[in-house]
Each structure stands twice: as C-alpha cells, then as structure tokens.
Amino acid sequence: xxxxxxxxxxxxSPTMLEVFKSRTSADLNLxxxxxxxxxxxxxxxxxxxxxxxxxxxxxxxDLGALLSLLRGWLKPHTGVMYISFLNRTSLTxxxxxxxxxxxxxxxxxxxxxxxPARRYSKSELLQACKTLGLTGTVHSLGxxxxxxxxxxxxxxxxxxxDTTFFTHTIEITxxxxx
Numbered sequence: 691x692x693x694x695x696x697x698x699x700x701x702x703s704p705t706m707l708e709v710f711k712s713r714t715s716a717d718l719n720l721x722x723x724x725x726x727x728x729x730x731x732x733x734x735x736x737x738x739x740x741x742x743x744x745x746x747x748x749x750x751x752d753l754g755a756l757l758s759l760l761r762g763w764l765k766p767h768t769g770v771m772y773i774s775f776l777n778r779t780s781l782t783x784x785x786x787x788x789x790x791x792x793x794x795x796x797x798x799x800x801x802x803x804x805x806p807a808r809r810y811s812k813s814e815l816l817q818a819c820k821t822l823g824l825t826g827t828v829h830s831l832g833x834x835x836x837x838x839x840x841x842x843x844x845x846x847x848x849x850x851x852d853t854t855f856f857t858h859t860i861e862i863t864x865x866x867x868x
Contacts, residue, residue, distance in 0.1 A: 698733070700725055725749045725759075733763040739771040744859050746773040747795075747807045753818045757864070761822050764866050777830070777860040778809040815862045826864040830857040 698719040701707050707720045721728070726749060739760050749756050760771050778791060795807035812828045819826030 700728060725756075726751055728759075730759055730762055735765040736763045736769055737765055738769070739763060739773070741771075741773045744774050744776045744807075747776040747809060748805055749808075750806065753808070753810060753814060754821065757818050757822050757824065761824060761864075761866060766866050766868055768865070770863060770865050771824075772861065772863050774859050774861045775815070776807055776809040777857050778811045778814075780809070780858045810860065812860060815860065819862065819864050823867050824864040825867050826862050829861045829863065831859060 696719070697716065698721065699707065699710060700721045700723060701710075702722070702724040704722050707722055711718065711720065746756065751759070757771075757773075760773070763769075764771060776793075776795070790809070792806055792808050794804040815828055816826050
C-alpha cells in the first residue's frame with residue numbers, strides 16, 4: 691500500500707531491490723543503479739528524499755555535490771531530505787581510523803568486500819547545507835545506540851539523543867529555502 695504516494699527506490703544492489711519488492715504489493719518504481727549515475731534532471735518536485743542506514747556515506751561524490759544533486763530534486767519550499775551518514779567522530783571507529791574523512795568500510799561485521807565510505811561531522815553537514823541554501827538540522831540516535839542492547843543503556847542513551855559527538859551515525863534533515 692502506498693497511500694496515494696508515488697515511490698521511487700534507487701539501489702546499486704539488485705538483491706536489495708528484490709528483497710524490497712518481495713515485501714510489498716505496491717506498484718513501485720525501482721531503479722538498479724548507483725546514485726552517481728542518475729542525471730541531475732532525473733527527478734523534480736520530490737516531497738521527501740530519504741537515505742537511511744548511513745547510505746549517504748557510500749555515494750561516490752563529495753558532500754557538496756551530493757547535497758546539490760538532491761537539492762535540485764526537491765520541491766521548492768516544502769521538499770525535505772533525510773540523509774544518514776557515518777559520523778567522523780564515532781566512538782566505535784575513532785580508535786581504528788582516527789578522524790579520517792574517507793575510510794574503507796565493511797558492514798555487517800565482515801572484513802571482506804570493503805567500500806569507500808565518507809564520514810562527516812555535524813559542522814561539515816551544516817556548512818554544506820548553508821552553502822547550498824538549505825535549512826539543515828543534524829540529529830543522532832545518541833552515542834550508545836547500537837553498541838550494546840542492554841535496557842539500562844537505552845535509558846542513559848535517551849538522555850543524550852541528538853548529541854552527535856561519538857555517535858556511530860549522524861543524520862541531517864534539510865529543506866530548500868527558496
């Protein structure tokens with residue numbers, strides 16, 4: 691069910707698109723390509739662009755180019771983007787990679803099949819938004835999110851929501867200001 695919405699999904703992995711298709715009966719437009727291959731005029735007047743699970747970090751573009759591309763697709767004044775990235779100051783990664791902006795990253799706790807992943811800080815995300823005429827807000831799930839699944843830590847972490855220092859992920863919500 692799409693609730694009267696048009697949905698387009700873009701993923702470089704055909705397997706992920708098949709998994710997604712298998713979980714819904716909705717009529718969807720799924721595109722098997724990398725975001726870098728979609729032309730800047732590929733979409734217009736989009737209400738919501740959403741990239742979850744740090745997927746913004748795996749796009750092979752610098753931050754300004756990525757946000758500029760997505761900004762061009764948004765509906766003026768009301769279009770919103772919600773993009774998740776790896777945080778440059780992640781507590782779980784700082785010992786291994788320091789504050790490097792680009793790392794070789796393997797997800798799902800594997801050591802093979804690494805991909806380049808870009809990491810950003812809160813100030814980098816906000817400055818890029820400002821430069822592009824976007825109103826941006828940075829969020830996080832807190833520094834303990836995803837580390838240990840212990841109920842007492844959930845309560846401690848809840849007091850630190852939107853504290854971006856040492857969090858694994860960092861998310862930006864941005865709207866066009868024109």
